Amino acid sequence: MNLSSFFFLVREGFRNIRRNGLMSLAALGTVTVALTVLGSSLWTAYRINEIAQAQPRTLNEIDAFIPGERSASTAVLARVQALPNVASVKLVTREQAWQEMQQSDPTMGQALDTNPLPDKLAIETRDPAEMGALVARLRDHSQFAEIAEVKSTSDEVRIMLAAARIIKIVGGMAALGLFLATFFIVHNTIRLTVFARRREIRTMQLVGATPGFIRFPLLLEGVFHGVVGALIAGAIVLFCRAQVGVFVSRFHSVLLGDVPARLGPVELIGGMVAIGVLVSLIGSHMAMHRFLRQV
């Protein structure tokens, strides 16, 4: 293809979009709706996963209090360390704890003559979802008689962390399903536009146009719908994201509070345009394949 033909085909592509206005609008609308659903679903799944990933950094700790001798504390430390799903164990001695308390709350330190605090094991779990099982084990006196009390993050957190784990699996499958659904919607829409112009395509074939010559403007149209549809869908998702953010912030939730999104608006729009282009390119190509084979 020479340069003159290339520019001609690019002009043809945009001219077709303009002249087949209603069909182009229908295709654009369908692509936009499909990409909005896909984009918002992917974004939601991504954010939930991101928030869940951020939780273990602050809320996967278990505190086990040991009121006995120091030797008992070190013995328990060794046994806890050997347990599965334990990432790390740190012994906080009663002296260290007393010092910390005096620094953080001096009045309390002055009110008490002696140090009432026991030794503490600060345990960090490997998998937050398995925290419940570990807490239950530590509270089992037949195994850990030396431990007087076990404190862990709330049930709310544990449920959320378990949900995050499910989201990872189900979300991935749902994203794939939605991607395929979007692809078929876009493919079908492009197929309808190609079908509406089948006589035009036949005429092109009969005057000696090569498949590539016929395909190029139609592919360009498909990509145009993909890009513009993705830009509109991206704007809608960004708007919804802002609105949901405002809504969620009213709950002042410690969980959702300050987990910043790693993906900014540019990355979000870029990702959606990439998906739009990919889906429309493959969809257009497949839609045309059948009609280009006929004559």
Place this chain on the structure above:
Amino acid sequence: MRRSIIGLFPACPLRRTVQTKAPRATLMIELTDVSVAYGNEAIALSHVTLRVVKGEFVFVVGPTGAGKSTLLKLLNREERPTEGRIVVASTDLTTLRPSQIPLFRRHLGVVFQDFGLLPTQTVYENIAFALRVIGATGGVVKRKVPEVLEMVGLAHRPDAFPGQLSGGEQQRVAIARALVNDPPLLLADEPTGNLDPDTSDGIADLLRHINLRGTTVVVVTHDVRIVDRLARRVLAFERGRLVRDEARGGYRAAEVDEDTDTPSPEAPPLQGVTR
């Protein structure tokens, strides 16, 4: 010289043999024992053998379902024969690879009954499209499109869309598009099928004019009027068989007088035979 001598002796046994062996270089279309069947029972064409030499004007006539349109589809390689061999413009269509079909079609001009114009493009753009397809530059398009529009009498309507033209005008645009690449062969499928008699006469005259410039023209038609008026070679089909090949025929077979049934010296002789 040899041909004219033989023409003096219609009963000469050499006549048919000599006449069917036209030099290959002068042949535009050659069908040898061509059949087209759809499934086991539907026979579209049956053992058709015919030749059309360069510069001829040929009408293909016959009732609906006789095989006329199938013949045209074979000639532009929309279909392939079940049996036999087809050579068009020195290209053997029976061995033509799919990737070569677009290049082959650039040697043809095709005119359809429904005009086959691109509805979203202007008259000028429709014609220019056929040039763009072969990679013509803007300069060539600007030179050739007005020329061919002038030839078909539509130089004053380059910016009109097909929907704004009459049937006759749309057919003229289709003919202009078919001719803009200077093809050696023009195939027309019912070019006057949707037109009134006066407009049909205009299209027929245009086709004759194109033929006089040297283009081989094959017209599939039901239009008795133009076939009888132009009195050119007629190939008549019935139920897939070539039943008549007349050098200067009418739409319907004339009463044959055995004594005077000599081919015209300037028209091609009987070249089609069926089994």
